[in-house]
Amino acid sequence: MAVTAALIKELREISGAGMADCKNALTEAEGDIKKAVEILREKGMAAAVKKAGRIASEGLVYAYVANDCSAAVLVEVNSETDFVAKNQDFKSYVESVALQAVKSPAKDMDEFFAETWIHDSSLTVKEALSQKIAIIGENMNIRRFEKYEAEDDSLFVTYIHGGGRVAVLLQLICKNQGEAVIEAGKNICMQIAAMNPKFVSRKEISDEFIAREKEILLQQAINEGKPENIAVKMAEGRLNKELKEFCLLEQEYVKDSEQNVKKYLESVGKEAGAEISIKRFIRYETGEGLEKKEENFAEEVSKVIGN
Secondary structure, three states: OOOOHHHHHHHHHHHOOOHHHHHHHHHHOOOOHHHHHHHHHHOOOOOOOOOOOOOOOEEEEEEEEOOOOOEEEEEEEEEOOHHHHOOHHHHHHHHHHHHHHHHOOOOOHHHHHHOEEOOEEEEEHHHHHHHHHHHHOOOEEEEEEEEEEOOOOEEEEEEEEOOOOEEEEEEEEOOOOOHHHHHHHHHHHHHHHHHOOOEOOHHHOOHHHHHHHHHHHHHHHHHOOOOHHHHHHHHHHHHHHHHHHHEHHHOEOOOOOOOEHHHHHHHHHHHHOOOOEEEEEEEEEOOOOOOOOOOOHHHHHHHHHOO
16 A cells, blocks of 8 residues: 555654654555554554543543433543633533433434534534534534443443543442442542553453553563563563553552552442442543644655655
């Protein structure tokens, strides 16, 4: 596959690596972007998978729980400028998108955009967005949403940080949903916002993922000039540390470094008289994986690829 400007741009956004490094990695990977990411990581030129892409675009993320607690959603709506993101009209629109999403049966964004707008049956969601763009005066986009349905003994807890820069939706399972359990849920949401875990526990991580991570970490150590037997031990140590950071239950609890999140929940559950388990969670950060427009970007890419 030919290495195009679009591929270089995409890899740059994913990895945060330089233009020339992205081009070289894509050339080595014969245009396979997933393989190119791995090549960059092996050479220490790209962030680990646990890290998000470059955070640059504006907008808000928002968490919402249905009034009857039957469902909850996380949504992200983007704008061009931070000025608009702070506008009350924009904030109200984001809340309306969340209300639409929590009632929506849509499986993807195309289905969602085609739905009838909740506030005006003569418009689709996409048409309502177009109207809002015309009113506010800059480009906007409903980028994504994720919806959770309630289950037996489940409890939804949400947290929004920084006025909508980060939002978390957490689903707990507990027979006793008193104040202590709700408080624990809020603390866990703040943990997720601050520490950005990728999984609840190691049970969610595939053997293939672990094997590939170990391979990448081993290659990093070898590239650092370590003998193979030392590199193997280094890779195992780094992998164990990485998995602890990836897995919420294994993370050091931010409010008490003497225990991890699992131990904290066990202590609260003991006081509440009922076991507390984490079913799942979502964490959105505004603009993660996106870049602001760069006026000289086309010129920069053309220079790198030799056009």
